[in-house]
Amino acid sequence: MVNERVMEKLAILADAAKYDVSCSSSGSKRENKDKGLGDAKGYGICHAYTEDGRCVSLLKILLTNHCIFDCAYCVSRKSNDVKRAAFTVQEVVDLTIGFYRRNYIEGLFLSSGIFDNPDYTMERLVRIAKKLRLEENFNGYIHLKAIPGASEELMKQAGIYADRLSVNVEMPTEQSLKLLAPDKNHIDVIKPMEYLKNEIVGHKEEKKLNYKAPTFAPAGQSTQMVIGATKESDLEILGMADYFYEKMNMKRVYYSGYVPISYDSRLPAIGTPVPIIRENRLYQADWLVRFYGFKVNEIVGHNQPNLDLDIDPKLGWALRNLNQFPVDVNTADLELIKRIPGIGYLSAKKIVAARQYKKLLPDDLKKLGIAYTRAKFFLAFATPFQLQRDLTSIQIKDQILNLQNSKYKNDFSNQLALF
Incomplete structure (x- = not known):
């Protein structure tokens, strides 16, 4: 003791x-109560x-x-x-x-x-x-x-x-x-x-x-x-x-x-x-x-020395570089796919492996576990989502923030429903 x-x-x-x-x-x-374990x-x-x-x-x-x-x-x-x-x-x-x-x-x-x-x-x-x-x-x-x-x-x-x-x-x-x-x-x-x-x-x-x-x-x-x-x-x-x-x-x-x-x-x-x-x-x-594969000066720079607290830094980079989007995940290299907001490091590798067997569509990406509601703004598909390319960076940011706020509200409502 x-x-x-x-x-x-x-x-x-x-x-x-x-x-x-x-x-x-x-x-x-x-604390231990009633001589518990x-x-x-x-x-x-x-x-x-x-x-x-x-x-x-x-x-x-x-x-x-x-x-x-x-x-x-x-x-x-x-x-x-x-x-x-x-x-x-x-x-x-x-x-x-x-x-x-x-x-x-x-x-x-x-x-x-x-x-x-x-x-x-x-x-x-x-x-x-x-x-x-x-x-x-x-x-x-x-x-x-x-x-x-x-x-x-x-x-x-x-x-x-x-x-x-x-x-x-x-x-x-x-x-x-x-x-x-x-x-x-x-x-x-x-x-x-x-x-x-x-x-x-x-x-x-x-x-x-x-x-x-x-x-x-x-x-x-x-x-x-x-x-x-x-x-x-x-x-x-x-x-x-x-x-x-x-x-x-x-x-x-x-x-x-x-x-x-x-x-x-x-x-x-x-x-x-x-x-x-x-x-x-x-x-x-x-x-x-x-x-x-990001460089520090791609994420922050002398014109913007501090990170945006409202959005994650990968999304911030993407909104500043819309000229690199939309990306076709069926042809893009791994390094570019990793830079798409909503697609993580492991998910990007899964995409590269899966596209060897078939042409990937939105439903396929959802099955791979990517955050599709965020990624869709930066992807190229022959679907209505292709129209998202015409949005400005401010409009995309606003839509994603609205999606995030809705998700938090829904998560909170679901938690309340448990009681």
Whole structure:
């Protein structure tokens, strides 16, 4: 059983960890009643997703929320009046193994405030992963935060014992980082990223020559940017993300909408959090760059530096480029089909495979699962829908927004009908 003091620490340090969006919180707080089986207090249990779509439950905590830095956007900053706590190395190991044996979790997501100095903090994170692997024979997923400023030797050990490492860039630009975190700079973040990239590539090459060679951070590295705390445009944010994907072989860039936690003259006013839709649009744009072949300057540019919050970025691109439509899915190449609003990455591949056997018509596309009510404005068929080509981009946008609003209303009505 977990003692009361450790549970108190868990409540504090799991809550402080929720601002790191590298994995998503379950949000459940169901308590055990009448001596039932299990509970879900939300103490650090979160869900992450693997590349093959599996949902993995992780214990998501900080080692400590004590910190020597005073980053204005961070709940754990040294000037913030919050309750402080710190786990011992053994407490984190015991919690992880205990929760794993109870089938609460499949892995560990461990970050930390910086106490004393980067090496002192990183050494403890590494020691936890090492004890789990070597002493407890734990083979579950481990994600460690790599602390900027820590030695390369500690980074190397972290990569040997962890599945994924992440160095948070925090702010999209150096100027904003200096404003809100004057003790930090981007060079201290970029340097460990480059080291991790080179080690990951080097170990992969070594593995090809010697299958017994140790793996190094097999799930790669990721980073996170806080958005909305400063005035960077989506163009600047996505440009920085693109740099990380291209130059650092980053697996994921996460976007964390700033949440006002206390007053600071450098930050947006209390009560004005970043709209969740902005996070959503950034992730959609990020997905287009990573999987759909879009360039950042096709999605946003100097004439339009921010994403349209009303519509998704693929639809926004299509409306600005109506000269490329309508598209005949029976003859167009895969890359162009992927750019049609309403057709996803996998659906585009299904279309290319299916058209080898027959000429595809609207009903065929519906069976393949595409969002036809949206896609029809951009498709070429010998049907009345061909007339949609004569609509302006504003008219198409209005019609699609009306369709979306009708769908939301119908979904809401259907939900009410269940009660």
